Amino acid sequence: MIPNSTEPSVIRVSGSVILHPFVIGMHLGEKGYGIGVDQCPGEEQSTPRGTVKMSTSGLKAIAPVPTAADFLDIVLSKTQRKTPTVIHKNFKISRIRNFYMRKVKFTQDSFEEKLVGILTEFPMLDDLHPFLSSLMNVLYDKNHYKLALGQLRTARHLIDHVAKDYCRLLKFGDSLYRCKQLKKAALGRMATIMRRQKDPLAYLEQVRQHISRLPNIDPNTRTLIICGYPNVGKSSFINKVTRADVDVQPYAFTTKSLFVGHLDYKYLRWQVIDTPGILDHPLEEMNTIEMQSITALAHLKSCVLYFMDLSEQCGYTVEAQCKLFHSIKPLFNGKPTLLVINKIDVMRLEDLHPDSRALVQEIVDAEDVQCVQVSCHSEEGVMDLKNKACDALLAHRVDTKLKGSKISSVINRIHVAQPKARDEVVRAPFIPEAVKERKKYDKNDPERRKLARDVEAEEGGAGVYNINMRRAFLLFDVSATPHADFLSAEDYLLANDEWKNDIIPEIMEGKNIADFIDPDIAEKLDALEREEERLQAEGFYDSDEDIFDSDDEREAHEATAALTHKIQSQSIKKSKKNQARLPRTAGLRTLTELTTEMTKAGLDPSRIEERATMLAKLQGAKRKRDETMDMDEDMEGSGEEGWMDVDGEEDEEPKKRAKGNSGAVMAIDRRAPKSDRTLAGMRDDAQASRAVKLRNLGQRPRNMLAKAGEGDRHIKTKMPKHLFAGKRKGGKTQRR
Numbered sequence: 001m002i003p004n005s006t007e008p009s010v011i012r013v014s015g016s017v018i019l020h021p022f023v024i025g026m027h028l029g030e031k032g033y034g035i036g037v038d039q040c041p042g043e044e045q046s047t048p049r050g051t052v053k054m055s056t057s058g059l060k061a062i063a064p065v066p067t068a069a070d071f072l073d074i075v076l077s078k079t080q081r082k083t084p085t086v087i088h089k090n091f092k093i094s095r096i097r098n099f100y101m102r103k104v105k106f107t108q109d110s111f112e113e114k115l116v117g118i119l120t121e122f123p124m125l126d127d128l129h130p131f132l133s134s135l136m137n138v139l140y141d142k143n144h145y146k147l148a149l150g151q152l153r154t155a156r157h158l159i160d161h162v163a164k165d166y167c168r169l170l171k172f173g174d175s176l177y178r179c180k181q182l183k184k185a186a187l188g189r190m191a192t193i194m195r196r197q198k199d200p201l202a203y204l205e206q207v208r209q210h211i212s213r214l215p216n217i218d219p220n221t222r223t224l225i226i227c228g229y230p231n232v233g234k235s236s237f238i239n240k241v242t243r244a245d246v247d248v249q250p251y252a253f254t255t256k257s258l259f260v261g262h263l264d265y266k267y268l269r270w271q272v273i274d275t276p277g278i279l280d281h282p283l284e285e286m287n288t289i290e291m292q293s294i295t296a297l298a299h300l301k302s303c304v305l306y307f308m309d310l311s312e313q314c315g316y317t318v319e320a321q322c323k324l325f326h327s328i329k330p331l332f333n334g335k336p337t338l339l340v341i342n343k344i345d346v347m348r349l350e351d352l353h354p355d356s357r358a359l360v361q362e363i364v365d366a367e368d369v370q371c372v373q374v375s376c377h378s379e380e381g382v383m384d385l386k387n388k389a390c391d392a393l394l395a396h397r398v399d400t401k402l403k404g405s406k407i408s409s410v411i412n413r414i415h416v417a418q419p420k421a422r423d424e425v426v427r428a429p430f431i432p433e434a435v436k437e438r439k440k441y442d443k444n445d446p447e448r449r450k451l452a453r454d455v456e457a458e459e460g461g462a463g464v465y466n467i468n469m470r471r472a473f474l475l476f477d478v479s480a481t482p483h484a485d486f487l488s489a490e491d492y493l494l495a496n497d498e499w500k501n502d503i504i505p506e507i508m509e510g511k512n513i514a515d516f517i518d519p520d521i522a523e524k525l526d527a528l529e530r531e532e533e534r535l536q537a538e539g540f541y542d543s544d545e546d547i548f549d550s551d552d553e554r555e556a557h558e559a560t561a562a563l564t565h566k567i568q569s570q571s572i573k574k575s576k577k578n579q580a581r582l583p584r585t586a587g588l589r590t591l592t593e594l595t596t597e598m599t600k601a602g603l604d605p606s607r608i609e610e611r612a613t614m615l616a617k618l619q620g621a622k623r624k625r626d627e628t629m630d631m632d633e634d635m636e637g638s639g640e641e642g643w644m645d646v647d648g649e650e651d652e653e654p655k656k657r658a659k660g661n662s663g664a665v666m667a668i669d670r671r672a673p674k675s676d677r678t679l680a681g682m683r684d685d686a687q688a689s690r691a692v693k694l695r696n697l698g699q700r701p702r703n704m705l706a707k708a709g710e711g712d713r714h715i716k717t718k719m720p721k722h723l724f725a726g727k728r729k730g731g732k733t734q735r736r
Contacts, residue, residue, distance in 0.1 A: 059132075060212050062121045065205040066114075068198040072191050075110040077730065079103060079187075085727055089176040100183040101170045107187055108163035111194070115156040122149060122204065131219045131299035138291045140207050148200035155193050162189045215260040222270045222397070223300050224389050227293055227328075228307035229321055230277025231314040233342040235259070236376035237307070238274045241386050246274055252315065253277055256289050258296060265390040273300070280324040297331040303393035304337045305385070308360070311347035318356040325363055336392035337369045340385060345375040 066074060083106050087099045125133045125142055136145065166186035173179035226234040230252035238244050242261025247254055259274040275293035279286075286294065297304065308321045325339075339360070341349050349357060349371075364371045372388060374381035401407055442448055459465035506513045518524070535541065548554040591612050595605040682688040702710070 059123060059214070062208045062211065063117065065118055065201055065208055067205075068195050068201055071114065071194050071197075071201065075107060075114065075194075076187070076191070078110050079107045081730060082106065087176065091176075093174065096176050096179050097170050097173055100173070100179040101167050103183055104163055104166055104170065104186045107190060108159055111159045111190060112156055115152055115159075118204065119149060119153060119156075122207075129219045129299070131217075131295065134295045134299060135292065138288055138295055139210065144203065145207065148203050151197060151200045152204075155197050158193050159190050162186060162193070215258060217258065217260055217273065218271065219300055222268060222390075222393060223302035224270060224272045224305060224393070225275060225296055225300060225302045226273065226305045226307060227275050227278060227297060228340075229279070229309070229314055229316045229324060230254075232277075232307045232309040232321075233376050234274055234277075234307050237305075237340075237342070237374070237382065237385075238272050240376055240379060240382050242272050244272070244274070253289065258292055263386070265386070266394075270390060273302075278324065278328065280320055280327055294328075294331070297328065301397075302335060303389045303396070304332050304335050305340050305389060306332075306337065307340045307342050309343050310341055310349065310352050310356070310360075311343050313343065313346065318352070319359060322359040322363060329367070332367075336389075336396045337367070338385070338389055338392070339363055339369050339371045341371065341373040343375060343377070344373045344380065345378050349373060 083103050084099060087096060089096075125136060125145065128136070133142075136142065163186065166182055166189075170179055170182050173182060226237060228234055231250070231254070235246040235248045235255055238259065238261045239246055239248065242263045244259055244261030246259045246261075253276065255274055255276050257276065261272045261274070263270050263272060273296055275296055276289045278290050278293050283294075306325055308318070308325075309316075310318055312318065341360075349360060352360070360371075363369060370388060370392070372381060372385045374385050376382060439445075439448075441451075456462065456465045503514075548557065591609065595609060598605040598608070679688050682691065702712075708714075
């Protein structure tokens, strides 16, 4: 029951401080929210300046609140990452001071940035809509909420003072060690302050998570609120009329929070709120679940649907349900109210006991309440209830706006001008006699006027009948249709019926196009096409040369070919420049090739041939002397093998240039051994080839590092810049 006392009463429910709904209204009215003692909470008034109208959807963008430990890790790691980390004691003392002052100020700015973000994102309860403010008071305790935000705000100011004090002390630091210790003390005090905010941060994170799970309730839109005792069928009704999927169970208090569903009626969007069940006991004994329903009824401008179960399957008598209605009746003032008799498939109002029926009838007669009987099980009367509730709320909203102050400013600007009579003469509208005498069109009259729709019906109807646009004006004959007075013989009849299908001439610039067309053009075109086909069959147009339609196309093709040739030439020239440079002695040149080239060039090679012959003779004599001396030395030190070589016939053929393993041409030394020592110990050519491959494979790592050989130990770059430039990051330290 609502207490009669008008003094503010405070109720504690599970550690939360909750005000009586009318006390809430009085306090909100004193603060300027438009709800006072002499006014019901449902009446519409202007919202005070500074009040922000917002729904719960606007509260779901709050960023997660880190714990105290995570808060410190975030800020201190950010300081380490984004400030310099290298300082030496031999630097200037001013540089050392600025180094550590920068760290202290950066840490303070990081703390302030995070704390200001939290304080800004969490809403001020006094700036919210009264419904949202009261709902958050019921769910999260307004005092605890403000206390948590106040502690964070105090921590922010304390951190600012700590940073200011230690920056002042750092200005007098005379060594790197003292400056470092001051920085360490400053960051330590800031960390201590934040560790003390462990509980407020954890509380705000729980509030944020719960807010994110709240339904999107818009306090300013068209709303239907369902209330009543537990287990009377409230959730079943919202499931029928909306797409909400509220859990329905055969026991009480299945719904423990507000649920929202949406529906469309008369092209308008409506929200239906399912509230938890309310018990008939003093407000001081109501818990948080019931107070959510009281908050919605007290602050939302809506249509109230009070559900009753006459079968008493909910566990509460009809008398108790009527008593609850009278208890919360003040919350219905100024709102359209419907008394919904649910579960009529079990018990109807007509079948109720006379005493109980009198209690229900008392509610309907004494109050401005409509009574509707429905059954959510058989869906009887569900749509009728929805329509009546929506119509009642629409009419109430219109009446409220007409009674408001805004409508007067609009009505004053509306003026309907009406002509004033200048005399008493009656000036009736003039209607011609022909129009008065004309017979009205009657579809059943065989003598009626024949309309275009009649012709369409005779020809098969819409979609079948096709109008001949050339003869559309010849469908009616004035002489044969006496009632077709809307036709004119001059406009709709031609002198000669042969003209009906004449081709309408096409006029361009005042001239008939048909006058400039050869009548034999079709035959001439066919003859040209046949001749063209014959020429193509005979191969008259076959040609290996490129055929161009115009000079521009030919020039474009030639320009493209010239550019392609130029690019290829430059590529060939560039590739030749990149080839290995070989000495002249490495090439295979003969006297015959030289004389041939000189003869082609028109030069006389006779003198060169004579000199070459002379040099060859001298070189041959010198070579014989050298070979004789070499054989003498070999015979002295080689034993029997030397004697065998001497007895053997000498190879009088000129020695040719040989190729090494790498493919390069090498001149064979005249004193080179006659056997290849690299093949010594090899069984056959296959084994020698395998040995060469293994040798090349072993040289591959050395070649990849551009080493000159096995003894090349040179280190080209002692300090790679990509490994030593910049400061170390927070990642792995395996490189440095």
